[in-house]
Amino acid sequence: MHQTPKYYIIEGSALPEVFPKVAEAKRLLSTGEATTVNEATRITGISRSAFYKYRDAILPFQNMMTGRIITFQFMLHDEPGVLSALLATLAQEEVNILTINSIIPTNGCALVTISAETSKVSLSLEDLLTHLGGVPGVIKAEVIAG
Secondary structure: OOOOOOOOOOOHHHOOOHHHHHHHHHHHHHHOOOOOHHHHHHHHOOOHHHHHHHOOOOOOHHHHHOOOEEEEEEEEEOOOOHHHHHHHHHHHOOOEEEEEEEOOOEOOEEEEEEEEEOOOOOOOHHHHHHHHHOOOOEEEEEEEEO
């Protein structure tokens, strides 16, 4: 019976040592710093079997944005102009908005979900979230799918 995969965002220091090393080996291969899996695993100090076991399951967080559709969720103060300022900031960062969904605000807060294509964004996902979270009136900014 096939199980649907589950995904988690985990801070790197909480991971077993092999996972960041697999990510580094993949980076070495993609940049050409290593030309073979054997060379990449030797540089990173992992076995080839560990690399092959985890290579399809490991993806650095910032790589989630490359050519991808990301779904953001924002908690906003229910005040005029807050959503407009958020959308302007997304446009400044060259985020292409695909959908916007909002529920009726309660307790002075509005929950807004935005799906967007991010291939032209030059910031890392962490930096983009920090930037978006700093928009006046944004209470919380997070990625819920991508």
